[in-house]
Amino acid sequence: MIKATNLSLHQSGRTLLDAISFTIPAGRITAFVGSSGAGKTTLLRCCAHLITNYTGTLLLSNRPLADYTTQERVHTVGFVFQHFNLFPHLTVLENCSAPLLLSGTLSREKAVEQALLQLTLVGMESYAHRYPHQLSGGQQQRVAIARALALKPSLLLFDEPTSALDPESTEHFASVLKQLLQQGITIAYASHDMQFITATRDRVYLMEQGKIVDLQEGLSF
Numbered sequence: 001m002i003k004a005t006n007l008s009l010h011q012s013g014r015t016l017l018d019a020i021s022f023t024i025p026a027g028r029i030t031a032f033v034g035s036s037g038a039g040k041t042t043l044l045r046c047c048a049h050l051i052t053n054y055t056g057t058l059l060l061s062n063r064p065l066a067d068y069t070t071q072e073r074v075h076t077v078g079f080v081f082q083h084f085n086l087f088p089h090l091t092v093l094e095n096c097s098a099p100l101l102l103s104g105t106l107s108r109e110k111a112v113e114q115a116l117l118q119l120t121l122v123g124m125e126s127y128a129h130r131y132p133h134q135l136s137g138g139q140q141q142r143v144a145i146a147r148a149l150a151l152k153p154s155l156l157l158f159d160e161p162t163s164a165l166d167p168e169s170t171e172h173f174a175s176v177l178k179q180l181l182q183q184g185i186t187i188a189y190a191s192h193d194m195q196f197i198t199a200t201r202d203r204v205y206l207m208e209q210g211k212i213v214d215l216q217e218g219l220s221f
Helices: 040-047 070-074 092-103 108-121 137-149 167-182 194-200
Strands: 002-011 014-024 029-033 055-060 077-080 155-159 186-191 203-208 211-216
Touching (some): 040 155, 137 167, 167 194
Parallel strands (some): 029 203
Antiparallel strands (some): 002 055
């Protein structure tokens, strides 16, 4: 689904990504692991077109990512931030329907209907009228996932998805990933949580200092 060749990023005299090549194959889960500063988050942000000043080739479904329109990208690639980035002044339902309304593709009624469907998928429909500060970390993450899913992406990227979760929420998140895979959504995430990586492994890239130093695959999730 994504193929990168010689992807590099230099910023303020630092090399953040050093001519790395990798693939995120469709229908699988790909993990990028390594210590803080290894380049994992930067890599994912390039894949979501949140960072654009890289060099090298980055293809999405055999087409240069830069050639996609904004509308095409948001309906193809979803991104769940480490700290979720929910709007504090909006309810759960409003957070999830806002991207649909901003895209201009649905009426308010249809946007609310679609948002509720995604909240139901992650078990958060009963919290639709609460605000983010009234939710636990795991609940906020599920809302962030529902918000990303509302645009029906085929690829979902997660940055350090378990960093704010307790063990029970981490276990629930792993089950949500399995549901998403069963729906045909491709998953990639950046993490240094080895226990979670072990529980959800399929393809694992090990990163150090902006380089990919190892790949393990053929592991079952």
